[in-house]
Amino acid sequence: MVKFDVVSFGSGVVDVFASTGVGEKNGRLDLEVGGKYLIDGLRFDIGGGGTNVAVAFARFGLKTGCVCGVGNDSNGKEVLDCLKREKVKFLGKVGLGKTGYSMIIDSDQHDRTVLTYKGESNEIGVGDVKKFKSKWLYYSSLLGKSFETQKILAEKFVEGGGRLAFNPSSYSIEKQDIRKLLKLCYVLILNKEEGEMLCKRYKTKGTILEGLNSLGPRIVVVTDKDKEVKCYFEGSIYSVVPHKGKKVVERTGAGDAFAAGFVAGLLVGYSLEDCLKLGVEESEAVLGYFGAKNNLLKRKLK
Numbered sequence: 001m002v003k004f005d006v007v008s009f010g011s012g013v014v015d016v017f018a019s020t021g022v023g024e025k026n027g028r029l030d031l032e033v034g035g036k037y038l039i040d041g042l043r044f045d046i047g048g049g050g051t052n053v054a055v056a057f058a059r060f061g062l063k064t065g066c067v068c069g070v071g072n073d074s075n076g077k078e079v080l081d082c083l084k085r086e087k088v089k090f091l092g093k094v095g096l097g098k099t100g101y102s103m104i105i106d107s108d109q110h111d112r113t114v115l116t117y118k119g120e121s122n123e124i125g126v127g128d129v130k131k132f133k134s135k136w137l138y139y140s141s142l143l144g145k146s147f148e149t150q151k152i153l154a155e156k157f158v159e160g161g162g163r164l165a166f167n168p169s170s171y172s173i174e175k176q177d178i179r180k181l182l183k184l185c186y187v188l189i190l191n192k193e194e195g196e197m198l199c200k201r202y203k204t205k206g207t208i209l210e211g212l213n214s215l216g217p218r219i220v221v222v223t224d225k226d227k228e229v230k231c232y233f234e235g236s237i238y239s240v241v242p243h244k245g246k247k248v249v250e251r252t253g254a255g256d257a258f259a260a261g262f263v264a265g266l267l268v269g270y271s272l273e274d275c276l277k278l279g280v281e282e283s284e285a286v287l288g289y290f291g292a293k294n295n296l297l298k299r300k301l302k
């Protein structure tokens, strides 16, 4: 059996970026129901948290596997081709449903609105995951059957001495009980809103960092857009400030990129400060370019 440095388990979808030139009104896209609009630009990419971080890890020279679910359709083939090209071993499922699809709608202010269809991403059963050995497992948010599989797999994996990293998103915090994964995970990475939501939901005490830490993870990292990133480990706080005035071309995948950089650093034994710096550098590479993967760093860490 191949031994991986890290296996990523999350979604694999086709991202469609539509630059619409549509204005914003009261924090909403200003579109007329029944209207027909010509748009300025269209780009297709492979996205989804599972494949985004897998490609980031592989480009760092880590032996990487990816558990994701796709359909037996042309979009699914595109996802699998992307993983192959990036030297990531596919360990997931090709199912009978549709491959997930994200429509990323850019306004004239370059703010994005995302409509996501999860499709086969949420249909991964325990038996669909190919057997693997790995030191680390990285989870991004999945729902339904795939979430149940994540819980079962994590328990076995952590019992066997592996380390789990977890990057939940707001919908997974709202819709499901993620406490079991929080207990099992070694490092939790999320943004400030998600952190606040979790603390409120589970009525934790103290600061957000302390509250999240009390739910299980040894290391907690909270990002906050271009503001200071905070990391909590054994009662101490470490932090890094992203570069101000960074040119943001398109922000899809910034959170995934940060988390992948941070975890890759941990994996190769960096100090927490250096892990934070690598996370920031990776996210800035993605922010400065279109798409969640195209500009991920190519740098061998080991």
Ligand SMILES: Nc1ncnc2c1ncn2[C@@H]1O[C@H](COP(=O)(O)OP(=O)(O)OP(=O)(O)O)[C@@H](O)[C@H]1O
Pocket (backbone or CB within 6 Å): 190, 191, 192, 223, 224, 225, 226, 229, 242, 243, 245, 246, 248, 251, 252, 253, 254, 255, 256, 258, 279, 280, 283, 284, 287
């Ligand atoms: N405007 C910005 N300028 C500089 N860096 C940024 C900016 N936005 C995000 N970043 C970098 O990306 C990291 C993650 O961003 P953020 O806190 O927005 O995560 P997120 O909400 O999880 O993102 P995503 O929507 O991609 O999941 C930040 O810690 C920072 O390093």
Ligand SMILES: [Mg+2]
Pocket (backbone or CB within 6 Å): 169, 190, 191, 255, 256
């Ligand atoms: Mg995020």
